[in-house]
Amino acid sequence: MPGVGFFTDTSVCIGCKACEVACKEWNAIPEDGLSLTGMSYDNTQGLGASTWRHVAFIEQQKPQVPAPEGRTQLRVVEAESEPSAEPGEMRWLMSSDVCKHCTHAACLDVCPTGSLFRTEFGTVVVQEDICNGCGYCVPACPYGVIEQRPEDGRAFKCTMCYDRLGAGQEPACAKACPTESIQFGPLDELRERAALRVDQLHAAGVEEAHLYGHDPDDGVGGDGAFFLLLDRPEVYGLPPDPVVTTRDLPTMWKHAGAAALSLAGAFAVSFALPGLLRRKGTR
Structure with a gap:
C-alpha cells in the first residue's frame, strides 16, 4: 500500500490542544498533570510514553535581523538579557509534534523482541504486549520520541491510530484539528500539497517558511510525519540534521x-x- 502520514502546517496551528485531547481519549493514555510547568500554556512539556501528541508554545520577541542569505529572519531574543528593539511585539509559534514514523527507523533495528514493527501503511507501531522493557529503542530514536513508563518499563509512542487506519478512518488527532494544521493522507500527495503551501507563504512575504522531514534523501529516509516550520528546527526542539542512529x-x-x-x-x-x-x- 502507498505510505500514509501527517503533514503539520504550523503556520495555522492555534495551540488549542484538540489533537492532544483526541489522542488521549482514543488511545486511553494517562493524563500528564494539570499544573503549570513554566513553559507558557504547555502542561505536557514534550513527547513521551503518556504524550503521543504534544503542542509546543514558543513565545518570541521578533526584531528583524539580516539573514546570511540576504533575506530577513526572526531571531529569538531572551528578554532578561537583550531587550527587544520593539518592546511588546511578540509572536507565538505553535506546533503539534508527534512520532516521525521514519522510513529508516532505528528503533526497529534494535528491538530484540519484534515488539516494534512496520505496518502495511508504512507506519511504525509498538506492540505493548510483546515489549519486554529493554529500553534499546529509547536512545536509538534520533528525535527522542520513545519513552518507557516507569510502572513496568514498557515503551510507548504514537501508533498513528493503527486501529482506525485499519477501519478506513483517519487518526484521531487529524480528525479533531479545527484548522487543518494536521493533515493526513498519502505521503506523495501531502508532499505536493506542502510544497504549494510553502510557495504560497513565500509569495505572501513569509520567507522563513520551510519544510522539515519531507525529503526522502535525508538522514532517516524521510519522515512519515513532516512539518512546515516558521523558524529553525532547533527553536521547535527538533534536531536540524537527524540521522538514523543505526546507520x-x-x-x-x-x-x-x-x-x-x-x-x-x-x-x-x-x-x-x-x-x-x-x-x-x-x-
Missing part, C-alpha cells in the same frame, strides 16, 4: 565478524602449534 551497524558487524575470525584463527594456531612442534621434535 553504521552493517559496518560494525562486518568489522566484528572479521575480528572474530581473526581471533578464532589465532586460537586454532595456538592449540595446533604445540602439537606440530612435538611431532617435529620426535622425527
Whole structure:
C-alpha cells in the first residue's frame, strides 16, 4: 500500500490542544498533570510514553535581523538579557509534534523482541504486549520520541491510530484539528500539497517558511510525519540534521565478524602449534 502520514502546517496551528485531547481519549493514555510547568500554556512539556501528541508554545520577541542569505529572519531574543528593539511585539509559534514514523527507523533495528514493527501503511507501531522493557529503542530514536513508563518499563509512542487506519478512518488527532494544521493522507500527495503551501507563504512575504522531514534523501529516509516550520528546527526542539542512529551497524558487524575470525584463527594456531612442534621434535 502507498505510505500514509501527517503533514503539520504550523503556520495555522492555534495551540488549542484538540489533537492532544483526541489522542488521549482514543488511545486511553494517562493524563500528564494539570499544573503549570513554566513553559507558557504547555502542561505536557514534550513527547513521551503518556504524550503521543504534544503542542509546543514558543513565545518570541521578533526584531528583524539580516539573514546570511540576504533575506530577513526572526531571531529569538531572551528578554532578561537583550531587550527587544520593539518592546511588546511578540509572536507565538505553535506546533503539534508527534512520532516521525521514519522510513529508516532505528528503533526497529534494535528491538530484540519484534515488539516494534512496520505496518502495511508504512507506519511504525509498538506492540505493548510483546515489549519486554529493554529500553534499546529509547536512545536509538534520533528525535527522542520513545519513552518507557516507569510502572513496568514498557515503551510507548504514537501508533498513528493503527486501529482506525485499519477501519478506513483517519487518526484521531487529524480528525479533531479545527484548522487543518494536521493533515493526513498519502505521503506523495501531502508532499505536493506542502510544497504549494510553502510557495504560497513565500509569495505572501513569509520567507522563513520551510519544510522539515519531507525529503526522502535525508538522514532517516524521510519522515512519515513532516512539518512546515516558521523558524529553525532547533527553536521547535527538533534536531536540524537527524540521522538514523543505526546507520553504521552493517559496518560494525562486518568489522566484528572479521575480528572474530581473526581471533578464532589465532586460537586454532595456538592449540595446533604445540602439537606440530612435538611431532617435529620426535622425527
